[in-house]
Amino acid sequence: MNLLEITDLQVHFPVWRGRFGGGKDVVKAVDGVSLTVNANETLAVVGESGCGKSTMGNAVLGLAPVTAGRISFEGRDLSTLTPSERRRVWREIQVVFQDPVSALNPRRTIKKSIAEPLVIHDYPKAQIGARVDELMALVGLNPDQRDRRPGALSGGQRQRVVIARALALNPKLVICDEPVSALDVSIQSQILNLLMRLQRELGLSYLFIAHDLSVVRHIADRVAVMYLGIVVEEGPATEIFANPVHPYTEALLSAIPVPDPTLRGKRKRIILQGDLPSPLHPPKGCPFVTRCPVAEETCKDERPQLVETSPGHHIRCPVRVNQ
């Protein structure tokens, strides 16, 4: 069974034009996204800033308003649950944000930060201390550091604290929103290894939101590529990286700088022209049409449909599908 199922999710935000009743525009941050995360699986959602990947994660966490569509967790539609039932479901869904510095209260000890979800969800008081030590050991921290404050820890150690806190209630799904982007390069692989080990040991599922494709390729089972609020390509990670079909995925992959100077100038690179269109006024047809190297006249008017090109591999580009 699917652990998390997102069906035709829309998250729209009103934006007021001017200050005095100029009417309002709507930013369609997420505009019809359907995705599933299976048990013990990592689904990576990639895309550039403004594509809606974080908003989608926030909607699952109840941190962004759902305009339309459905989010189901273990087969239960979150919108039909009572507040107390929903609170219980959210114990199963935890989050790790990008910046461990702002994710931790600087005046609180490590122990207090990790214990917070336990306290909120009525964990037996007498067992909290032991559980915090257990969690610290699990993420590779020395439990002797429990009474220190975040300021005394390095960036990598702080991210371990954030991960320990996310795991306190034994969640089934952890939403990782750019969990290593704020860390030094020599620390990133430590944290990625930790996340992969925890998944093996605890059977976790990850919704992994990231922009760094070399990281995603390593950690993900499936990948969804987003552009201006919609998924343009989705499929098994090995497929996407070996045979990207959508022109945007292709451009994204070819834009990654490769750490090999002997390939300089020899690699086929697609450098996209221009910037992301304003999400206030996205193109009417395919959102990628303004920067697409293979766009045709019809792409301007028709919103492309998601088409399965090989088992489990979907793309939203009629030009490429017809080839």
Next chain:
Amino acid sequence: MTLLSVTDLAIDAGPLSLVDGVTLEVAQGEIVALVGESGSGKSLTALSIMGLLGDGLAVTRGSIEFDSTDLTQLSQQDLRALRGEELAMIFQEPVSSLNPLVLVGEQVAESLITHGHATPAEAFFQAIEMLRRVGIPQPERRAAQLPTELSGGMCQRVMIAAALISKPRLLIADEPTTALDVTIQAQILALMAELAADLGTAILLITHDMGVVAELADRVCVMYGGRVVEQGPVGPIFAEPRHPYTRMLLQTIPRMDEPPKEELFAIKGNVPSPRDWPTGCRFRTRCDRPTEACVNRPEVIGDIHSVACFHPDGSQP
């Protein structure tokens, strides 16, 4: 010909040593990458070249020779005359580096006017030409807009235009693409390489991204703990790194040809803060093969490809 020559540079914050004995050279028209993690001293080294060290920070040793003038001996007034004219710098956050209340065109034109090379009207005209050169569509319209009306990638192009309008001989670029999306990063890197070649500008590129280094740099200078640990042409640095830190840094990058889901190579420990630097070789606590010798400070050995290590890779059987 050598344009910039930094020799044995040390920067202290009171009793704390932050940069300790950095020596590096940039030749005319060359792109040199300064690579390191947070606290390695790479940005401080760059700021000291520009004479922009903050309060409480001071150059306590060494020299910074630019075109045979020691910048550390210049008065603030003489430095001002060089900045924006011969030396220019762009920063990581284009949006916060531009003045939100001044028109884009005026900010690009500023250095021409300040240095008395053009009247404001001429300078504005030249600014529009420069904006066109850095690939901004409709430069006439954009020049009359405020930075807030432009995207992040566009703002970085404006920064580059402002930095290059007076055709400086050295451009210092501090993480110029870190805050940008990957497709925009590709555009900006291509633009910097093209302009540097056209104008003959040398670039000191500060970055932590080995991918960016491989795409752009002629030579690489790797810093760790306030010191240069390895320096050399980009080819040998990637193919035959000699310092364990450089080698391990390259090994940590998830490679596209590796099987996924397997454990990644990781450097043990944490990036130490300057207060916790060990004596002797500062990498020895994280190194995979330290010896007793490493409690002493390693000398820099080698010439074109130099390394500061008692047991560099490739030296033993």
